[in-house]
Amino acid sequence: MDLRSAPSNPDIVIGEPLPIVKPDPQRLVANLRAINEIGSDPAGGVTRLAFTPQERQSHDLAAEWLRDLGFEVRVDAVGNTIGRRQGSRTGTHAIALGSHLDTVPCGGGFDGTVGVVGAVEVVRMLDTAGLGLESPLMVVIFAGEEGARFGEPCIGSKAAAGMLTEQKLRRLQDDGGVTLADAMASVGMEPHRLQTARWDPATVAAFLELHIEQARVLESGGQAVGLVDVISGSTRLKLDILGRAEHSGGTPMELRRDAMAAAAEIILGVEGLANDHRHRGTRATVGRLEVRPNNITTIPGRVNFAVDVRDVDTDRQRAAAREIVERAYWICERRGVELRVEVMADTSPAVLPVWLRDLMGKSCSDLGVGFRTLASGAGHDAAIVSRLVPAGMLLIPCQDGLSHVPEEWASVSDIVRGVEVLFHVVLKLDAFLARWG
Ligand SMILES: [Zn+2]
Incomplete structure (x- = not known):
């Protein structure tokens, strides 16, 4: 049956006693540390950029853990590492857990890493408790989740969802002019075989991602x-x-075609638009700007910058982006400068299925863990995967909401609790699938 239309009735799987196995805090910490030694940055934090040897090394380490746990592990054409272990029932679709291991430059050691290390811990807990699942279990480490290097986020999961073209892999470039396709090839991937990374939705029952919140709500x-x-x-x-x-001295004010002044007006407009009550809920940011020639005594001749517009409402997101572009053209025309606009990436918000969230909520209640429902302002692989198969996301608090910085931090007790909930969700989901899947 199609799980997206499954009855929203997680109560059918309650009643069984809770296994007393707990996550091992020391093992979790040791594994987080082992991953974060890879790409540890002297400038602070961790740097494991997408499609670099550091990212591959972290995937290799996690793959080794999975093989030790009896998983068959493969790396697909774009670098997603996929481990699979058979369940006791044949011919059923898998429960998939996972996240990513790449980071932004000087990023934190928890974003993505908690989800991968947590998934591996869930498997170890199952084995410690001697609990076999009926469904096959998959642990997926998506490649290139952070958009920091190529502007495009969630590259691995987008390949799995069939949302990328080879042409795009050849077009996107990093700051050094390296194309995404070449970066992939340089670490042994096969961008020309992109289509083989597509998932067959019939093979996966649901995808679960544990992640730090990257905000202060919790x-x-x-x-x-x-x-x-x-x-x-x-x-x-x-x-x-x-x-x-x-x-800068010789050119009178009225004769200037100052690219920087135009950029400044546009950027303040971007902030103003997102603060406007008509766009409440929209977040718009200019986080990167390049000025040429970038010289104190030369009027800037060329400026390029990136605008990131986020929203949980599709229409509002696209309307805000459209309005930003319209205003920018108007400003540039008035100032006599030329404007070129390119859409680097455009991803719709993803509404995750209620039945899976109910099941996760039930797990929290059974464990006496306080929870709330919230929207994720940050993008995630789970959002992309949800276009293909049902996806659920569990967030744990991170200190002061900080993320993408070296100060990013989640406490061991919060990680342990998140992993414990994830473990129980897997058990519930397995029972649910045995009945309905
Ligand atoms: Zn992440």
Whole structure:
């Protein structure tokens, strides 16, 4: 049956006594540390950029753990590492757990890593308790989740969902001019075989991702776990402004075509638009800007910058992006500079299925773990995977909501609690699938 239309009735699987096996805090910490030794950055934090040897090394380490746990592990054409272990029933679709191991430059050691290390811990808990699942179990480590290097996030999961073309892999470039396709090939992947990374939705019953919240909602509300109902979409625009580079002393104000002044007006407009009540819920950011020639005595001749527009509402997200572009054209025309706009990435918000969230909520209640439902402002592989198969997301608090910085931190007790909930969700889901799947 199609699980997206399964009855929303997780009560059918309650009643069984809770296994007393707990996550092992020392093992969790040791494994987090082992992953984060890879790409440990002297400048602070961790740098394991997408499609670099550091990312591959972290995948290799996790793959080794999975093989030790009896998983068959393969790496697909774009670098997703996929471990699979058979269940006791044949011919059923798998329960998949996972996240990512790549980071932003000088990022934290918890974003993504908690989900991978947590998934491996769930498997170890099953084995410690001697609990065999009926469904096959998959642990998936998606490649290139962070958009930091190529502007495009969730590359591995988008390949799995069939949302990428080879043409796009050849078009996207990092700051050094390396194309995504070449970066993949340089670490042994096969971008020309992109299509082979597509998932057959019939083989996966559901995907579960444990992740740090990357915001302060749980911390300020005092809840241990957040269950995600909707994951923000994001539209990323590249704006390139071409003015005229001239002497800063010799050029009168009225004759200037200053690309930087135009950019400044546009950027303040971006902030103003997201603060406007008509766009409440929209977040719009300019986090990157390049100025040429970037010289104190030269009027900037060219400025390019990226705008990131996020929202949990598809229409509002696209309307905001459209309005930003319209205003930018108007500003540039008035200032006599040229504007070129490129859409770097455009992902719709994802509403996650209620039945899976109910099942996760039931697990929290059974364990006496306080939880709340919330939206995720950050994008995740789970949002992409949910276009293919039902996906659920469990968030745990992170200190001060900080993420993508070296100070990113989640406490051991919060990680342990998140893993414990994930473990119980897997058991419940397995029982649910045995009945309905
Ligand atoms: Zn992440």
